Each structure stands twice: as C-alpha cells, then as structure tokens.
Amino acid sequence: MKSFIQHTFSMLFLLFSSSVILSQDKNIQITGQLIEEATSQAIPYATVVLHDKTTKKIIAGTTSDDSGKFSISTSNSNFYLEVSFMGFETKNIQIFNISNNKADLGKIILAPDNQTLDEVVITGEVSKTVFKLDKRVFNVGADISSTGASALEVLNNVPSVNVNIEGEISLRGSSGVQMLINGKPSVLADESSNALGTITADMIESIEIITNPSAKYEASGTAGILNIILKKEEKRGWNGSVSVNTGIPDNHSVGLSLNRRTESFNLFAQLGAGYRSLPKDSEAINRDLVNDEVIFSTGTEYRDETFYNLTLGTDYHINDLNVLTLSANVAYEIEEQPSETIFSSFDANDALISSWMRNEVTDATNPKYKYELNYKKQFENNEDHTLLFSALGSFFGKDQSSEFINTTISGDDNDSDQKTVTNFQQADYTFKADYTNPISDIYTIETGAQYVINDVGNDYEVSDLTNGVFVTDEALTNNFEYNQKVLGVYGTVAYEREKWGVKAGLRVEQTNLKTLLTNTNVANEQDFTNLFPTVHSSYKVGEDFSLQAGYSKRIFRPRLWDLNPFFNIRNNFNVRVGNPDLQPEFTDSYELTSIYKIGNASLSSSLYHKYTTDMVERVSTYIDGVTITTPENIGTNSSIGFETNGKYRANNWLTITGDFNLNYFDRVGTFESQVFDFSGNQWSSRLGSTIGLPADIDVELTGNYQSGYETVQGNVTGYAHLDLGVRKKIFKGKAIVNLGIRDLFESRISEQLVSQETFETYSFAQRGRFITLGISYGFGKGEAMTYSGGRRR
Incomplete structure (x- = not known):
C-alpha cells in the first residue's frame, strides 16, 4: 500500500513539477535502469522519486519505461533518489557521481520484498499444484513441453487426468468428466465438437481438478469436473x-x-x-x-x-x-x-x-x-x-x-x-x-x-x-x-x-x-x-x-x-x-x-x-x-x-x-x-x-x-x-x-x-x-x- 500511495502521489506531483523543471537552467539529469535481482529482467513502470534531503519533500518523479530505464532532472543539488515497486524492497540512493550535470547510475538491482511476497499467492514456477477445500488447482504456466499444443495435450499433463489417442478425457481412469471454462459450461469445452483444440496452451492459466464436487457445481459428470481457467491480464x-x-x-x-x-x-x-x-x-x-x-x-x-x-x-x-x-x-x-x-x-x-x-x-x-x-x-x-x-x-x-x-x-x-x-x-x-x-x-x-x-x-x-x-x-x-x-x-x-x-x-x-x-x-x-x-x-x-x-x-x-x-x-x-x-x-x-x-x-x-x-x-x-x-x-x-x-x-x-x-x-x-x-x-x-x-x-x-x-x-x-x-x-x-x-x-x-x-x-x-x-x-x-x-x- 505504501508503494502504491507513493506511486500515485509522485504521478500527480510530476504533472506539476515537469513544467517547473523545464524552465530551469543547469538541471542535473539522473538516468539509470532497474533490474530484478533474481532474473536480471528489466522492471518497467516502477516509481522513481527525487526527495530533498533536508525537508524530505518530493522534488520530482517519473516511472521506468518498458526496458526499465528512467531519466529525471532537477535543479536542486541537495537530493536523494528513491526507487519503489510493489513486491520489491524500496531502494534509496544518496551518493551520485555528477559530471557535466549528468549522473548515470547504470543498472540498479532491486531485491524482492520477502514480507510482501509472503502475502501473495504465487503459482507457476513455485508450485504446479495448489490444494483447496474441495479441489486441486494445477498451474500450467511453466509446462514447457505443452507450448504450442492444444488444451487436450495440456490436460494430459495434469495429475489424475488422461487423454487417449481419440481425445477422450478420463479422470482417475473414469470417463464422464464434466468440462468447464472459467467455471461455466462452454462450447469450447464440448468434446463432441473438438472445440478444445481451439484453445492453446499459452491461453491457459490453470486447471482445477474437482474429483468430489460440492453442491455448488452442476451434478453431471460421474468422474468429476475439470475447470479450465483462461488468462485475463490485470495489469494497468x-x-x-x-x-x-x-x-x-x-x-x-x-x-x-x-x-x-x-x-x-x-x-x-x-x-x-x-x-x-x-x-x-x-x-x-x-x-x-x-x-x-x-x-x-x-x-x-x-x-x-x-x-x-x-x-x-x-x-x-x-x-x-x-x-x-x-x-x-x-x-x-x-x-x-x-x-x-x-x-x-x-x-x-x-x-x-x-x-x-x-x-x-x-x-x-x-x-x-x-x-x-x-x-x-x-x-x-x-x-x-x-x-x-x-x-x-x-x-x-x-x-x-x-x-x-x-x-x-x-x-x-x-x-x-x-x-x-x-x-x-x-x-x-x-x-x-x-x-x-x-x-x-x-x-x-x-x-x-x-x-x-x-x-x-x-x-x-x-x-x-x-x-x-x-x-x-x-x-x-x-x-x-x-x-x-x-x-x-x-x-x-x-x-x-x-x-x-x-x-x-x-x-x-x-x-x-x-x-x-x-x-x-x-x-x-x-x-x-x-x-x-x-x-x-x-x-x-x-x-x-x-x-x-x-x-x-x-x-x-x-x-x-x-x-x-x-x-x-x-x-x-x-x-x-x-x-x-x-x-x-x-x-x-x-x-x-x-x-x-x-x-x-x-x-x-x-x-x-x-x-x-x-x-x-x-x-x-x-x-x-x-x-x-x-x-x-x-x-x-x-x-x-x-x-x-x-x-x-x-x-x-x-x-x-x-x-x-x-x-x-x-x-x-x-x-x-x-x-x-x-x-x-x-x-x-x-x-x-x-x-x-x-x-x-x-x-x-x-x-x-x-x-x-x-x-x-x-x-x-x-x-x-x-x-x-x-x-x-x-x-x-x-x-x-x-x-x-x-x-x-x-x-x-x-x-x-x-x-x-x-x-x-x-x-x-x-x-x-x-x-x-x-x-x-x-x-x-x-x-x-x-x-x-x-x-x-
């Protein structure tokens, strides 16, 4: 929440401060690139803010671009830089090597915030299976052998599920499986139409395996229910x-x-x-x-x-x-x-x-x-x-x-x-x-x-x-x-x-x-x-x-x-x-x-x-x-x-x-x-x-x-x-x-x-x-x- 407030406030402040900064002479330009510690990947859209060292007030703010790079300017010589992004530890930089009114910070490494990450449920690389009260959730994001394959081939990699050469789906060896898409019946889940072939592995986020469904779910399917959850991004x-x-x-x-x-x-x-x-x-x-x-x-x-x-x-x-x-x-x-x-x-x-x-x-x-x-x-x-x-x-x-x-x-x-x-x-x-x-x-x-x-x-x-x-x-x-x-x-x-x-x-x-x-x-x-x-x-x-x-x-x-x-x-x-x-x-x-x-x-x-x-x-x-x-x-x-x-x-x-x-x-x-x-x-x-x-x-x-x-x-x-x-x-x-x-x-x-x-x-x-x-x-x-x-x- 703290990083979200800082991000929002810095954006509002940026609208005001940008016109002032452009009018200044002899501005100091600070540049750099934000990198993840674990993967060395760029971090886009992170918040970068300059603070006055004495008053702690914000001087200027910006965000990193698609490649993690940023550029920010100030005429204030008494400042420090703060970099923040949700899921990573906030980083403060106090020392700058300024030459010709420019300071290139190079690659800035951000470490994951373990306290924040503990509050987030992450599937995929961390674990293929998550257990809940009446179902198991199998995440297929890291299933590399199924990339480019159809949903039927992805299902064949799910524990308890088998898909035979004719495309018939069984759960624990029993046919009669009810197929759902995003929790609801769908033509894409109709075996008789072969429509599952139109869903590719890269469209699937997870598959829920429900071997003993609660009364909330439709009663059909004696072997149980397979619910395919399709991806729907939530990034701004x-x-x-x-x-x-x-x-x-x-x-x-x-x-x-x-x-x-x-x-x-x-x-x-x-x-x-x-x-x-x-x-x-x-x-x-x-x-x-x-x-x-x-x-x-x-x-x-x-x-x-x-x-x-x-x-x-x-x-x-x-x-x-x-x-x-x-x-x-x-x-x-x-x-x-x-x-x-x-x-x-x-x-x-x-x-x-x-x-x-x-x-x-x-x-x-x-x-x-x-x-x-x-x-x-x-x-x-x-x-x-x-x-x-x-x-x-x-x-x-x-x-x-x-x-x-x-x-x-x-x-x-x-x-x-x-x-x-x-x-x-x-x-x-x-x-x-x-x-x-x-x-x-x-x-x-x-x-x-x-x-x-x-x-x-x-x-x-x-x-x-x-x-x-x-x-x-x-x-x-x-x-x-x-x-x-x-x-x-x-x-x-x-x-x-x-x-x-x-x-x-x-x-x-x-x-x-x-x-x-x-x-x-x-x-x-x-x-x-x-x-x-x-x-x-x-x-x-x-x-x-x-x-x-x-x-x-x-x-x-x-x-x-x-x-x-x-x-x-x-x-x-x-x-x-x-x-x-x-x-x-x-x-x-x-x-x-x-x-x-x-x-x-x-x-x-x-x-x-x-x-x-x-x-x-x-x-x-x-x-x-x-x-x-x-x-x-x-x-x-x-x-x-x-x-x-x-x-x-x-x-x-x-x-x-x-x-x-x-x-x-x-x-x-x-x-x-x-x-x-x-x-x-x-x-x-x-x-x-x-x-x-x-x-x-x-x-x-x-x-x-x-x-x-x-x-x-x-x-x-x-x-x-x-x-x-x-x-x-x-x-x-x-x-x-x-x-x-x-x-x-x-x-x-x-x-x-x-x-x-x-x-x-x-x-x-x-x-x-x-x-x-x-x-x-x-x-x-x-x-x-x-x-x-x-x-x-």
Whole structure:
C-alpha cells in the first residue's frame, strides 16, 4: 500500500513539477535502469522519486519505461533518489557521481520484498499444484513441453487426468468428466465438437481438478469436473504477447493477445489462426468364429484443419463493488479428412476372397460462436460477500459432405461408391445466479440456481451409387433432434476454523430430455428429478500435514452421440451407433485425502470409493462381418482406488514430479441373457523432471504409463510414452523459444480386443510423433507466453 500511495502521489506531483523543471537552467539529469535481482529482467513502470534531503519533500518523479530505464532532472543539488515497486524492497540512493550535470547510475538491482511476497499467492514456477477445500488447482504456466499444443495435450499433463489417442478425457481412469471454462459450461469445452483444440496452451492459466464436487457445481459428470481457467491480464496500461508456432506433422499457428486496463475498463482481445494436420494409422480385424471368415483392414486417415479464432471482451468496473463483463468468441474451421484404407477378406482356409481400396474425401466447415454476460456485485462488509449473474449462449455448426470410393484390387468385385451429407447444429444456453455470504469469520453460506438448455439437430443422409446415379439409402438416412433442459437449485453451509472445517450442501436437479427421429417419428422422452447431497471436511494436523474428506452424488446424462442411432461409414465393417433409450448413470463418491510436506517434497495421497448404478458400457455385436458397437446400461460398478502425486525440488536446477493411480473394480451386470460379472484393475503413472541448464535453458522430460485393463467383452492394451520439452529465454526473458516433442519413441497406442463366443474384433490406432517449435514475445507490460501466473500491477 505504501508503494502504491507513493506511486500515485509522485504521478500527480510530476504533472506539476515537469513544467517547473523545464524552465530551469543547469538541471542535473539522473538516468539509470532497474533490474530484478533474481532474473536480471528489466522492471518497467516502477516509481522513481527525487526527495530533498533536508525537508524530505518530493522534488520530482517519473516511472521506468518498458526496458526499465528512467531519466529525471532537477535543479536542486541537495537530493536523494528513491526507487519503489510493489513486491520489491524500496531502494534509496544518496551518493551520485555528477559530471557535466549528468549522473548515470547504470543498472540498479532491486531485491524482492520477502514480507510482501509472503502475502501473495504465487503459482507457476513455485508450485504446479495448489490444494483447496474441495479441489486441486494445477498451474500450467511453466509446462514447457505443452507450448504450442492444444488444451487436450495440456490436460494430459495434469495429475489424475488422461487423454487417449481419440481425445477422450478420463479422470482417475473414469470417463464422464464434466468440462468447464472459467467455471461455466462452454462450447469450447464440448468434446463432441473438438472445440478444445481451439484453445492453446499459452491461453491457459490453470486447471482445477474437482474429483468430489460440492453442491455448488452442476451434478453431471460421474468422474468429476475439470475447470479450465483462461488468462485475463490485470495489469494497468497496454500489455500483450504474440506467438508463432510450427511443427511436424503440420502444426502452424500465430496468436496475438492484447489487454488494455484503465481505472474503469479492462479490454481484452485474442486473435489466432493456423493450420494443423492430425494423421492416424489404424488397423482392424473382424473374425467370425462360426465360419472362420476374416475381414482385415489397414490404412491412414487425416484430419486437416484450417482455423481462425477471435475473442473480444471487456470488464466494466461500474464502481469498486460492481463489475459488468461482456465477451464474445467467434471461430471458424475448415476441415478436410482424406483417408485410404485397404480391406481384405479371407475364407476359413486363409484364402483371399477379395481385396479392395476405400478412399474417403470429406470436406466440412465448422462455424461456432459464443457470447457471455456477467454481472458481479461485491458487498461493502466483505469482499467475499458476492452476487453473480451470468448468461451464456453458444452455437456450433457442421456442414459436411463425404464421398467414399471402393476400388477392387483383386478377387471378387467390391467396386462401389457412397456419399454422405451432414448438417449439424447445436445451440446451448446457460443461465446462472450464485450468492455467497460469509456471515461471520467461521460461517459461509452459498445458494444459487442454474438453467441449461441444449438444442441439437443432426440431419444425416447416405446415398449409394446405383446405375450411375446416387440414390438415398432410406434405412441409414434420418434427422435426429435432441432437446434437453436441466434446472438446478443448490445451497451449501460451511463452518471453518483455523484447523478444522466442514462444508455441507444439497442440490436438486430436474431433467427433461426429448429425442426424435423425424423421418420415422420415433420419439423418446425422459423426465426425472434427483437430489445430490455433498459433504466435505478438512483438518489441519500441523503446518505440514492436512486431511480432507468428501462425499458427493453424481449423474452422467447420455450425450448426443450416445443417443444418436446413426453413424459414420468411414469403415463400414466397424461402426458405432447411439442408443436413444439409454438411461443416465448415478455414482456415489467417497474420498479421503492427505496433504503433507517433507522437506523439499510435497505429497498428496487419496483413498477413494465409487459405486455406480446403470453403468454405461459400449457393447459390440457381430452381424454379417460387421461389428456394431452401442452404449448400453449394464449393471453396477464398485471401485476402490489409491492415488498419490507429489513434487520434489532437489535443488535450484532440478525438480521431480510424479503421479500414481491404482483402481480396483468389481463389475456386476447382465445384458440380453449374457452375464458380465468380473473383477479387474488398472493403473497409471507419470514421472516428470525439470532440469535447469546454464544460459537460461530448461529441459523437461515426462514419462507416462497407462496399464491395460479388462472390459465387459475383452481387454484394452497398456502403453508407455515419453514427452520432451526444451525452453530458452532470450531478450532478458521478454521472449521465449520452445521445442516440444510429443511421444518421442512413437509408443503411444490405442489397442483393444473384443472376444466373444461367436466373433472377435481387434482394433489398433497410433498417431505417432509430434514435434513443435514456437517463439513467443511479451510487449508493453506483458510477458512471454509462458506466463507463470504471478502478476505485476
């Protein structure tokens, strides 16, 4: 506060003193450059003031420029210089070497003010994980290997989180994760639209991992919640950063981030554009165990995307207690999905029946936009006493056309052509009101409501080439309409002492879901109301040891693609279809977590138990050589797991992080007279190290292992992979060059076997090695894109 008052007063005084100083003759000019002690980086916008030695009054004042340099003049010969900046010790200079009315002080080193820094929570380089009552916060600012990568790749570095080769997100080995952006649902967090690919690592400040959410959060997502917090600078004046990235396979992008903050407004903008190619090699074997016939396929498919992304927004500080935020995001993608697959069919004697090539040419355009209005009111009695209203609207569209050409290579004739046309539109609306009141130092209440509307239409048409003319296949053509409305109301009460605290809450949600196949007029409607209680507690045993415990009830509501009965015919021998009659699954989740520090190491361990009813599993059936996979509700799943993760800072140049998760499950269920009772386990681990080298070079190595596990009809193979990252600071840290290599040894795979009495289906996929090279530069008060989360004001 002292430095802030000095800064403000000196600026006011500067306006008056400058005119007087200019009129003086024989002024003494003092110059210098302000430098941080720890990093040798320049300190811009620090306060520089000249005082009269006798009266201590201010004679003149200025601030340092972008490079930390300053120049100040005075005709008073009896003065001393004072330099101050928040977070650093104030420095007084009494002795000057004056020559020709000039005094060059050179580089002035400012040391951090440890007392001030103790009051500021700094994440990033200091610690990747911060623990709170009902969540963990993972800061990704220093994750050098993810620079230039998408949000999905960043998530794959977060403890407890795994992203498979298809982009499916799991938390502690379980799917059904609810994704949020800045605490709210967003089209950018919709897995089915691949929109997370439009968020790059340099846009993310932190990720909240909520394995056992309180009643304040939406009850969907049986595995928990992942909340991506995007950066929004808070520095006064202009600041920003620009980044350029390239990679192999093609991964080229440019990004610009701008921020202008005044007393009343915070204007922010982000602009990005680029091109990326995502190749995938795949292999599949369909084996009929009744007649021993086999269909084998192998090929490569691509998803080539040109994308443009623009975000504009403003925070309007009506006064100290009221803030209005309006933001909008517009994105546009142009997709091409070429693929080439070789099919071969063999009889019981392994003799070739036929071999043919299937080529796909797919073009799509994906417009998407979202808009958001927030109003936040703080009350005078307490800054945590708040009322928040928010409204979010979003749209995602896909206009896609595909052509499939079969060309016989040998054997029986399999020449045929097909076309598909898809017109997909999704509109989502979310309205929220949240009220938080710390009614005393130990009691806090929260209450609020949320109303969510999801409205989707998927018009899908398949045509076959017959006698030179494409004829619509009515059996595969339909328009699927999906409309879901969820109303939720919640309340929580928290009691928190210095060492012990407890938080209890209840959420009520009413769901109305309607689906309709318009061509066949087949409709399905579900209407249900559920209660979702939550309890969380924490106990601080000592300064270095704490315990947390929690319980919550969760729901997984079937998504559009789980319900839509139509499918992509890229490989028409292995197809996935939805189930319009699929019911939601419910999970009771219990968790006990310990957090402790041992010297330079910090560790967190959790013991958890989940019991899920109406478990959703993908079940495969085999008809005429075609494997059809459909989600079904199959019985219950009881699991118990142990997870531990930690960080050890060996010295100032070596940091080691690790994560281990073991999950044992017991399945009970029956589907169409087939019993699916079995037990199994799966585990995953991650070990990473950050090594500081001379010349401001950092190296990061991250090894991952995902074990294999048993499924209701077969098994999934485990895999290990290694990521490498190198970072080099240049221009005194204002610019950073990053090199990242994903899957260094090309060992990350997706391999699954479905084995039943009458058939077997094997599938394999691999994306291979990805190399990225990027450079980012921060200007104004901005920093380079590896922004650590510690903000200067």
